[in-house]
Amino acid sequence: MRCFLCPVRCGADRTKRAGACGVKGISVAKAYLHPFEEPFLSPNMRSGTVFFAGCSLRCVFCQNFEVSRAEKGKSMTPRDLASLFRRLEEEGAENIDLVTADHIIPEVAEALEIFRPHVPVILNSGGYVTEEALSLIDPFIDIYLPDFKFFDPLLAQKFTGRKDYPDIAAAAIGFMAKKPSVAENGQLKRGLAMRHLILPAHTEDSKRVLDTLKGLIPPETPLSLMRQYTPMGDIEGFPELARRVTDREYERVVNYAISLGFSAIYTQEKDSADKKFIPVWD
Numbered sequence: 455m456r457c458f459l460c461p462v463r464c465g466a467d468r469t470k471r472a473g474a475c476g477v478k479g480i481s482v483a484k485a486y487l488h489p490f491e492e493p494f495l496s497p498n499m500r501s502g503t504v505f506f507a508g509c510s511l512r513c514v515f516c517q518n519f520e521v522s523r524a525e526k527g528k529s530m531t532p533r534d535l536a537s538l539f540r541r542l543e544e545e546g547a548e549n550i551d552l553v554t555a556d557h558i559i560p561e562v563a564e565a566l567e568i569f570r571p572h573v574p575v576i577l578n579s580g581g582y583v584t585e586e587a588l589s590l591i592d593p594f595i596d597i598y599l600p601d602f603k604f605f606d607p608l609l610a611q612k613f614t615g616r617k618d619y620p621d622i623a624a625a626a627i628g629f630m631a632k633k634p635s636v637a638e639n640g641q642l643k644r645g646l647a648m649r650h651l652i653l654p655a656h657t658e659d660s661k662r663v664l665d666t667l668k669g670l671i672p673p674e675t676p677l678s679l680m681r682q683y684t685p686m687g688d689i690e691g692f693p694e695l696a697r698r699v700t701d702r703e704y705e706r707v708v709n710y711a712i713s714l715g716f717s718a719i720y721t722q723e724k725d726s727a728d729k730k731f732i733p734v735w736d
């Protein structure tokens with residue numbers, strides 16, 4: 455059966471070969487209690503994070519390059535994945551954090567049908583996901599955690615090969631914003647939280663991303679402005695990506711978010727832009 459799940463719509467027969475996303479089905483690169491998710495998701499630094507291999511959005515600067523290109527990863531059935539969720543929960547996970555599952559949504563939904571965690575389930579998405587795919591997994595998801603990466607279609611084309619990224623991501627975030635928000639003792643239990651990774655030399659695009667978000671999400675939505683960009687991946691042809699974000703660039707974007715009225719902005723320290731915070735894919 456040919457796959458048209460994600461916006462790439464490559465039509466691969468995944469029973470025989472990997473699609474443009476790089477995988478035939480579930481492939482897990484790492485699963486552990488990850489200490490570095492935002493405090494409103496994991497106040498005790500125990501996010502039950504599952505990093506899936508493959509990705510239908512191929513950012514040249516991907517901070518998890520080996521994983522998104524499916525160079526690492528172990529194939530699993532939905533039943534295996536359900537057991538993994540159970541194990542993470544037994545180990546004390548505060549949530550089950552599904553990192554980049556956009557290209558394997560039906561299989562992950564099947565795993566969640568087999569084992570429904572008792573802690574919040576987070577869909578940690580690149581934003582390049584259709585509303586149809588989201589509808590399949592929505593009943594199992596407590597928290598949506600999408601990234602909104604680019605405003606300018608030409609920038610999206612340049613860095614991912616996908617000019618339609620801004621439109622697809624805006625529609626996906628509009629869908630996700632319908633999830634009612636519930637927080638207890640500072641921990642988000644249900645709803646939407648946003649992320650945006652600031653790139654060097656592209657603060658104007660970041661500001662347009664924030665303008666777009668202002669029209670899509672309530673101002674009190676947790677908004678994580680990430681400065682962890684570290685030069686890596688396939689960036690040889692992109693000299694502007696060869697450095698980290700400066701203090702001035704970061705402050706410009708944070709101040710702009712404040713001026714737009716976002717009231718739950720989460721910032722990152724300068725030293726977050728370091729390879730030591732990138733998991734070892736062992």
Ligand code: SF4
Pocket residue numbers: 457458459460461462463464465466468472473474475476510556557558
């Ligand atoms: S999910 Fe993968 S196989 Fe399916 S359409 Fe997208 S890129 Fe192709």
